[in-house]
Each structure stands twice: as C-alpha cells, then as structure tokens.
Amino acid sequence: MANSLLNDKISVVNVGVEGFLHSVTDHGGAALHLDWRPAGDGDPALSWAVAGIAADADDADAPGARVDAANARAAQQMILAQPMLVDIALHARDVWPEMGRTLLHAGAPVAWERMCGPMQGAMIGALLYEGWAKSADTARAMLASGEIAFASCHDWQAVGPMSGIISPSMPLFVVRNATDGNVAYTNMSEGIGRVLRFGANSEEVLDRLRWIERVLAPGLKVAVNAIDGGIELKPIQSQALLMGDEVHSRNSAATLLFFAAIAVPLIESDFDRAGVREILNFVGNTSQFFLNLSMASCKATMDAAHGIEGSSIVTAMARNGVTTAIRVSGLGARWFEAPSDKPVGLYFPGFSGDDANSDLGDSAITETTGFGGFSLAASPALVQLVGGTVTEAVSYSQEMYDITHTRNPAMSLPLLDFLGAPTGIDIRRVVETGIRPVITTGIAHREAGVGQIGAGIVRAPMGCFSAAAMALAQSYGVA
C-alpha cells in the first residue's frame, strides 16, 4: 500500500494551469481538469479587493452583502424601466442650446490625435455637413487646431452607433423612461452603404444627412407626436427577441414592428406625400433602422439604474475605437478604460482583419442591458452575418448568466426555454470568473472615409472591469 502512488495508475484532479494536466495524462494517468483561475487573473491586490466585496449572504452588513442589495435595486430599475419614443428633436442644438461647435462622439472622451480613423473621418464629414468647413483638408485642420469641442455622447445623455458623431444640426430621437422620467437621445440611422457613422464623408453621405434633417426627422416627428404617449420601445425589443433579433446587430423584426407602428399615423398626417413615401421606403428597406432606437431605449434604461450607491452593476459600455470604457452604477461618472480588441467575424469581399479598426461605438449599451451578445441565443440567423454556429450563439448567452445579476422577465429567450435574458453585468463576477462580456458589432475600416467592412463578435477588455472592481473595493475601504 505504501508504494501505491508509484505503482498504481494515478487519478488526479488538476486545478488551474492546464499544462500540469498533460504530465499526468502523458504517462497514462487519469485526470480531470478543473478550469479554474484565481480572481483578478493572478494580481494579488485585485484578488484581495474582489474578495473584500464578494457576495456575502451571511452578514448583511458585510461590503459584499451591501453590494448585492444595491445591485438588486439597480436590476429592479432596469426591469421596471419603460422607455418610450416620445418625440423627435429636429436639431440637436434645440436640445442643447449650449452646444456651440461641439461634436459628440462614441465612447469615452478622446483627443483628436488619438482618435481612430473612422471617427476622424466622421468628424470631417460632420464639419462639411454643418458647413463649418468647405473641404476635408480645412475640416481636418480645424479639428486638429482645437477650435472644435469634443464630448462623449454618454456625458450628454446620448448614444451613437459606431463613431457616434452627433453635430448640432442633426435631428435626435427623444426617448423617455416613463417610470423614472429620465431622457435619452440618439441620432437617426443613415441606412447601409457609405455612411458617416463608419467614417465615410463623401457628398453622397452628406446628402443623406441633409435628407434625414429635411424629410425623415420632420415626418417621423409628426407621426410620433400623433401617437398618444409615444411608442413603447421595450415591447418592440421583447417581441423582436421572439423573431430572430438580438436588437443590436440584427433588428429586422424590430424595424418592421416600428414601421407598422408609424405607418398609419404618418399617412394620416398632413405631411408631404412624397416625403411619406420616401420615409416608409427608407425605413422599410433599412433592416437596422431600429438599432438607434434600441440603443436609446437601453440608454434610458441604464441611466435609471445608474447612481445607486455601492452597486457593482455596469451601466454603460462604450467604445471610442481606441479604448473600451465602462461606467458602474455605484462609481459615478468615472470611465474605466482599457484598449479595445478587434472583433472576430466575417469580412466583406476584399477586406480582412488587417483592415479592421478596433471595436467601436456606443451600441454596446444594448449588451449592458442584456440584448446583443447577451441575447445571441435569440438570433440564430445572425450567425450568417457574424460567423460561428447556432450552438455557439446559444452558448454565448448561457455564459453571460455567469457574470450578470439576474434574468430579465421581459426579455425572453426562446432557445433557452424562454428564460429571461442575462441582465445586469456585475463587475465582481467578470473579475472573479474571467468571463468578459460578449458584444456583437459592425466592423469599420481603420482608415477615415472607407466605411463598414464586416461584422463580428468581440469581448470587452478585462482591464475596464479590474480597474472598476478595485475602485469599488476602495470605496468600501477594503482595498
């Protein structure tokens, strides 16, 4: 018996580093591998900090239990939110008279020199559209000179897809959370092809922006104003989950539901007949039209969950094309940033990963709410666009339950037997598990002026979450 370890076949449970496993199996031993890693990915200070605020059911006064209680309130705010499209502002400057020559952009604040190509391209386009510059060269010089102010959309209660540029003349959707009264804004979809949000700025792009300002926004405003109370956005998102959308990178059903909601009020209005036709043709042929509304719906939802003292729930994930940044409910307006990854996905013919910009846009507000990558199980058809298999799509959603606080009963995922979508990213769980939030996304060319070159999937970088977890632990005095 004393020699059995040496003489018998050994059976081993290997915890953590997988390399040790092979030294057992290579010599004929039986081994079960447990895929474990220390919280904080080996950083002792971070591990200690996360342990200090870990869930704690035994002691209601312990920091972890207080985080849990705050998170329950934040999640409840998300579940109770009722985002309504209540109006269209014909120009952003009407909403923000102080706007002056400010351009809003996606993600956390970023200086001109550090901006990615597509964001610079979109800003150049915005100056041409506003008439502040007559040529791209002049626009570039003005942008570099400091005479144009930049601000993060999120800091103005707004969100914008991809580069997310909002300039003073652009119309805005106005979305109000009927439960709490908070308001969120977003710009309007430009459709597909060469578009400002992906960094294109040709005359065709500017013409479409002018059409949005001149026709689309006034027409939709008349229609929305005719609907008593506005248009409820959450029921559209919920129905769309049953119809193959995850309402981030696929909005085919949601757009049709929105189309059906506005068609009758629009045709009953006294709005110009040719304009009505143009609007319905545009919305009906832009399968991603609803994305901006989905984002504003999510922004109105997440702002209602923000500012709850001690909560570790993420209330914004936003990418400026250089960094991914998150905000946390209990940590105020501070952004926690880390360099963005490049999406993995499918490219349009002639393009490859070498051409891709890093992950870009405010649209990850949908994942923050539990849509997008978190609801990928709802959208098997999306794998045709972003790559992968249906099984993988389902497993992404399943994985996200490990890092979220709850299941949203209003967001039912048929392929998970109608389980509510994973909702409320908990920074503690992200750090503890090493599982990073999954995001579905369009892919922009890294150079200004080119546009979209594909679509895919990306993970938010761990650095945002570890920095935020450290800050939260410090706020509890345990780091």
Added chain:
Amino acid sequence: MANSLLNDKISVVNVGVEGFLHSVTDHGGAALHLDWRPAGDGDPALSWAVAGIAADADDADAPGARVDAANARAAQQMILAQPMLVDIALHARDVWPEMGRTLLHAGAPVAWERMCGPMQGAMIGALLYEGWAKSADTARAMLASGEIAFASCHDWQAVGPMSGIISPSMPLFVVRNATDGNVAYTNMSEGIGRVLRFGANSEEVLDRLRWIERVLAPGLKVAVNAIDGGIELKPIQSQALLMGDEVHSRNSAATLLFFAAIAVPLIESDFDRAGVREILNFVGNTSQFFLNLSMASCKATMDAAHGIEGSSIVTAMARNGVTTAIRVSGLGARWFEAPSDKPVGLYFPGFSGDDANSDLGDSAITETTGFGGFSLAASPALVQLVGGTVTEAVSYSQEMYDITHTRNPAMSLPLLDFLGAPTGIDIRRVVETGIRPVITTGIAHREAGVGQIGAGIVRAPMGCFSAAAMALAQSYGVA
C-alpha cells in the same frame, strides 16, 4: 460452454414488440431495443405493395426506381416554383362564372349531413352573407335541402383555412406560379375573435365579411396592381423562417413583411384615405393575416408538382373536419381519406379537448410544402401557443426528414444549422416508417357558431397514406 445461454447473463437485441424486451430485462438481462415495425403496420398486402415500390437504386427500370425519378421531378417543381400575388379578384364569381349557388369548403367533398359543426356554422353564415337566407334556420333548411351545391376548394384550385368556406361574393387572392403559370386562389383573413372560418356566423362576423368585400379587397387590389409583377411570396416565407414563423400557425413576421410590401403602394394610390387607414390597421393588427397567402403560395407550388406520372409525393393534405384527405402527384385527382384525429394543444380558458372538433382546414397545404409542423424548428415561439418545448419543436422537424424526399434550399431552418426544410412527403416512407406528418393547427369548437377554442398539433392519419400506397403499387402492377 454448451450451457452458457442458460447460465450466463444474456445480451439481446429486441426487434419490434417492446413487451418482449421486459422479459429479458426483468430477469437481469441486457437488451437493446430496436424500434422497428413492419411496413404497413402488420398488413401483409400493404407490406407487399410498399416493398414492390420501395426505393431501388440498383435497377433503374424497377418500379421503386421509377418512383424515385418521378419524385425527383416533383421535388424539383416545388423548389423551382415562384408563387406571386398577382391580383385580387373582387368576387369569387368573377373567377368562376359557373359558380352559381356553390359553396367551396376545406378538405375532401363531404355531404351536409356529415359535415362537422363549425363547417355547418360557416355555411349558414355564408348564406346569410350572400343574402340567400334571412335567418340561420332558413339557411340550415336550404343547406339540407340540396339546393346549395358544395365543392372542395382544392377542386377549384383554391384553399381555405379551417372550414374554408368560399362563397361567390367573397374576394380572392390570386397567386400565380411564375415558373409554370398555374394559378391558386384563397379567401382573405377575417382576423381573430369570432370569425366565419371557425364556424361563427353572428352579425359581427357578417359585417367583417362585408368590410373585406367593400374595403380590404379593393384597397389591396389597387396596391398589388401597382407593384410590377406582383408580390413574391416565397421570399417572404423564407425570411419569416429566419424570424420565428413556420408560416402556418405563426405568421407574425410574414405579415409584417407583407405589410411593408403593400404600405407604400397603398398610400400612393388614390384609394380612399379612410380605407387605407382601416386596411393598414387591420393587416398590422392581424398577426395571422399572411396565413391565407402562405397557403395560396403553397397551393400554387404543390399544383406545379402534381400530375407527375408514378410519383409518390403528396401534393395536398386537407381536412374537412371529419376526414383528412391527401392527393398524390402520380395518382390524379383522387382523394385518399381517413378519419381525422383531434389536435393536442392548449385551450382558451373554459374549453377543453371535449369541446374540440377534429382537425380542420386546407392549411395543411403548408406542411405539404415543408412549412408548418415540418418547419416547427423555425418557430420556437410557437410552442407558447401550441404547447410543448422548443426541443420537441426541433425534433418534429428532424423527424419529418425521414418521410420527405429532399431538403428545400429556399427554406432554411436556423436551428438545424440552416438545413433546408424537409420537403416532399413520400407516401412510401410514411408507410414504411410509421411516421405520420405533423401539422400545427388552430382548434375549432365542435359546435356551429362558437369559433376558435385553442391551438395545437396533430398528425395526419395513417389510413390516407396506406390507401394511397396501395393504389400506387397497383398502378405499377405490384399489388
């Protein structure tokens, strides 16, 4: 060794009757059960007949090989079909001047005395709607007297959901298969609630029929006529499969796609503004509006596959509320009938299976084409209406591959990794495997005048297929 069978534990493969299995396992034996049954369910003549026309790749002149070749042609006809909504006939009598006082109905021909309650109720309603009778009692007496002619919709190139009543004043959708030029007809959806097709015949029901004739049909006719070539129906059905519909019992996405297709032509027309609003409100709020169009699309598809000599492909499955009847491509206009089962499903509050009529309606033409129960894997959300789990929904589709000739590349099922839907029911395989086609369906109350009481799933009875298989074998001289 000689005694090993008695002394050792025995291992058995049990084929067929499951009862024998237990005599082994009850005494500690290991047994693998093979779920096999003889083709024809134990009827030697039928087994012999089916064996005579079984698939035969070795001998191209053998009956089975000739059936295979004919089936390949039939399936090709189905795959190549391009059903288009090309027009609306304002009255059925315009299409069929010979109609006189004929009422078309779902399923195979059936005499008044044998008709089920909901079909009788709908016929009474049709007489009131046509003004042929002033009261339900008079109508009933007229219907029993023989002065009203009855005919099967299918015999008039038409299909109708549930009782499927088409009377001379009703408008019809006109669907043309652009590939072969054949035409199919169907009536228009009455929406939900109390409706003629489920056997209701109150004044509210008749008022809606009059509105369809006066407003809906003329308006849609103007819109459809304005679209060059009409509206392609198969792409709508295909897209809907990616959006949670199986385009039989769920048409939410297909209806929205149709709505988007007609909205602009309708508002651009000079049709009365109030009528346009009523039409868009009605279509937009009737999630099953597209069902009738889905059926006519499938009828136009299946008629193109009918009449191919020697083919064993089913070209129609239709239920008159008493029997389920099938037609087979190589067996002419003959119906092969057997008593219908009752659907199993979910009932509206206050109703149960005791109240249910047997399976009813021409809508199983969608299953005949590969939609409906055959594409249930596309519609996880439907299990909320008809019962069961998503896993079961997927397994129904998987099972149907065992009884169909091919996979339709235009009908992609995301949950089966975008495999084409099972297409072309082969009567030989149904008899050989004992697997009966699965159909999703609404459930009507068995009495006249009540209406829909639930929705569920049903299987077509084996008797249709065994009778047809025997007839096909006889046509080949092998039975």
